[in-house]
Amino acid sequence: MKRFSLNQKTVQQWSLPDAIDASAAAGLNWIGLWREPVQEYGVERTAALVADAGLRVSSLCRGGFLTTTDDTDRRRRLDDNRRAIDEAAAVGTDVLVLVAGGLPDGTRDVDGARSMVHDGVAELAPYAGDRGVRLAIEPLHPMFCSDRCVIATLSQSLDIAEQFPASQVGVVVDAYHVWWDPDAYRQITRAGAGSRITSYQVCDWVTPLPAGVLTGRGMMGDGVIELRRLREACDDAGYDGPIEVEIFNDVLWSRPGQEVLDLAMDRYREHVR
Amino acid sequence: MKRFSLNQKTVQQWSLPDAIDASAAAGLNWIGLWREPVQEYGVERTAALVADAGLRVSSLCRGGFLTTTDDTDRRRRLDDNRRAIDEAAAVGTDVLVLVAGGLPDGTRDVDGARSMVHDGVAELAPYAGDRGVRLAIEPLHPMFCSDRCVIATLSQSLDIAEQFPASQVGVVVDAYHVWWDPDAYRQITRAGAGSRITSYQVCDWVTPLPAGVLTGRGMMGDGVIELRRLREACDDAGYDGPIEVEIFNDVLWSRPGQEVLDLAMDRYREHVR
Numbered sequence: 001m002k003r004f005s006l007n008q009k010t011v012q013q014w015s016l017p018d019a020i021d022a023s024a025a026a027g028l029n030w031i032g033l034w035r036e037p038v039q040e041y042g043v044e045r046t047a048a049l050v051a052d053a054g055l056r057v058s059s060l061c062r063g064g065f066l067t068t069t070d071d072t073d074r075r076r077r078l079d080d081n082r083r084a085i086d087e088a089a090a091v092g093t094d095v096l097v098l099v100a101g102g103l104p105d106g107t108r109d110v111d112g113a114r115s116m117v118h119d120g121v122a123e124l125a126p127y128a129g130d131r132g133v134r135l136a137i138e139p140l141h142p143m144f145c146s147d148r149c150v151i152a153t154l155s156q157s158l159d160i161a162e163q164f165p166a167s168q169v170g171v172v173v174d175a176y177h178v179w180w181d182p183d184a185y186r187q188i189t190r191a192g193a194g195s196r197i198t199s200y201q202v203c204d205w206v207t208p209l210p211a212g213v214l215t216g217r218g219m220m221g222d223g224v225i226e227l228r229r230l231r232e233a234c235d236d237a238g239y240d241g242p243i244e245v246e247i248f249n250d251v252l253w254s255r256p257g258q259e260v261l262d263l264a265m266d267r268y269r270e271h272v273r
Numbered sequence: 274m275k276r277f278s279l280n281q282k283t284v285q286q287w288s289l290p291d292a293i294d295a296s297a298a299a300g301l302n303w304i305g306l307w308r309e310p311v312q313e314y315g316v317e318r319t320a321a322l323v324a325d326a327g328l329r330v331s332s333l334c335r336g337g338f339l340t341t342t343d344d345t346d347r348r349r350r351l352d353d354n355r356r357a358i359d360e361a362a363a364v365g366t367d368v369l370v371l372v373a374g375g376l377p378d379g380t381r382d383v384d385g386a387r388s389m390v391h392d393g394v395a396e397l398a399p400y401a402g403d404r405g406v407r408l409a410i411e412p413l414h415p416m417f418c419s420d421r422c423v424i425a426t427l428s429q430s431l432d433i434a435e436q437f438p439a440s441q442v443g444v445v446v447d448a449y450h451v452w453w454d455p456d457a458y459r460q461i462t463r464a465g466a467g468s469r470i471t472s473y474q475v476c477d478w479v480t481p482l483p484a485g486v487l488t489g490r491g492m493m494g495d496g497v498i499e500l501r502r503l504r505e506a507c508d509d510a511g512y513d514g515p516i517e518v519e520i521f522n523d524v525l526w527s528r529p530g531q532e533v534l535d536l537a538m539d540r541y542r543e544h545v546r
Contacts, residue, residue: 223419
């Protein structure tokens with residue numbers, strides 16, 4: 001289980017210390033963190049807690065949301081991303097996950113929004129690289145294109161990432177977001193060849209989707225994604241880093257955290273490893 | 274309004290004769306039909322009613338669902354598609370919309386399912402061409418990939434269609450399904466160059482999506498899709514056929530059909546034409 005990483009959002013019913021303790025008690029090496037609980041607990045305190053538990057942070061979620069038509073708002077968002085980069089460095093991860101942002105309110109110009117993402121990454125990339133952090137552009141499933149992330153495919157993520165050094169910008173391969181893409185495997189190979197894969201994340205695609213679709217992610221094995229095939233593709237492309245389990249699911253959130261962690265570890269062995 | 278076509282599913286609160294009468298009364302030239310109400314009313318009776326009203330049928334929805342691992346089931350589905358082709362010819366349209374089908378129950382092999390679609394089209398294409406009907410492969414939004422349609426992009430649709438004569442197989446450009454695709458405009462150009470565009474369909478992308486996502490389609494202008502830009506791209510690619518308004522929406526279905534038709538015509542003028 002040396003690559004398994006519990007993304008703390010999967011067990012948001014747990015406090016940050018509980019998630020860290022449980023991960024360490026389970027013999028895990030990694031944990032994936034989110035900014036809000038880290039800020040709440042304190043960035044330096046979190047770093048100390050993680051280190052004391054013998055864990056490493058696989059990624060920090062999340063920066064991004066770079067799409068806005070207002071200049072003041074844009075500067076505010078870029079400042080917040082710089083803080084996110086600082087926080088990633090402080091908790092000891094070199095991966096800051098970026099969710100690009102959707103269409104600015106009241107607009108329909110998807111190409112324009114995509115240009116805003118490029119421009120924001122261009123402004124942040126050197127700052128990240130100087131602090132040993134890589135901006136990890138995560139393509140989100142096209143059903144999130146309008147309201148969360150105008151970057152909908154690995155190909156798009158790589159088109160942006162490759163304009164910057166691999167030490168500054170990479171991509172996330174999240175099985176949930178890319179499994180449907182007929183071009184996914186070719187793009188994973190491309191990403192690996194350029195040392196752009198910063199993270200492989202797993203959960204499963206389950207239907208029917210719930211209202212709002214955000215919390216429709218399923219436990220590995222409950223859906224249709226070829227999780228092992230995608231993992232092997234990432235491996236073949238040269239990625240040997242942590243594999244994060246990131247699930248947003250109301251039923252799992254209502255269960256005791258330890259049950260969810262145990263189940264996730266079992267399903268990881270069965271469907272991913 | 275000479276290209277406007279009311280897809281009868283948009284006003285499923287109307288009977289088939291009501292939808293035909295209202296379209297004719299509004300001075301329209303086209304109507305889009307579905308198999309189930311046509312079968313219920315009678316194929317020949319429908320053909321006569323449409324002709325008497327001075328309308329033409331822009332497309333018949335739908336064939337497809339070609340993904341199954343059971344041989345008997347496969348033959349049954351192919352037979353049903355041949356009936357659909359016959360029905361399209363009988364009501365006087367040369368466009369049979371194909372929804373490919375999702376993953377066969379209990380399977381995860383998305384590449385295998387995509388091969389089944391190709392093989393099914395190969396078996397049906399000559400039969401369609403002989404009857405003056407084109408199989409119109411419709412890529413559905415990737416959120417439908419697992420349970421409705423493993424063909425998720427125009428590029429995929431064209432990869433299949435181009436293996437057959439353009440007189441036998443084409444593609445549907447439905448704004449709802451393709452708007453997010455960074456490759457959409459290039460693929461529309463490709464489709465037009467090969468005379469593969471059989472239909473341009475419009476509605477709008479509105480969030481949040483409802484549970485099950487199927488009835489989340491919005492009225493043109495209520496969402497974020499660049500409907501006019503897509504229409505102009507189809508025009509520039511050489512498509513000059515009917516433009517179907519196809520909306521699945523519980524709120525619109527609860528309103529009087531005439532209000533929905535009037536609104537659709539207004540919004541078409543404002544956002545599409």
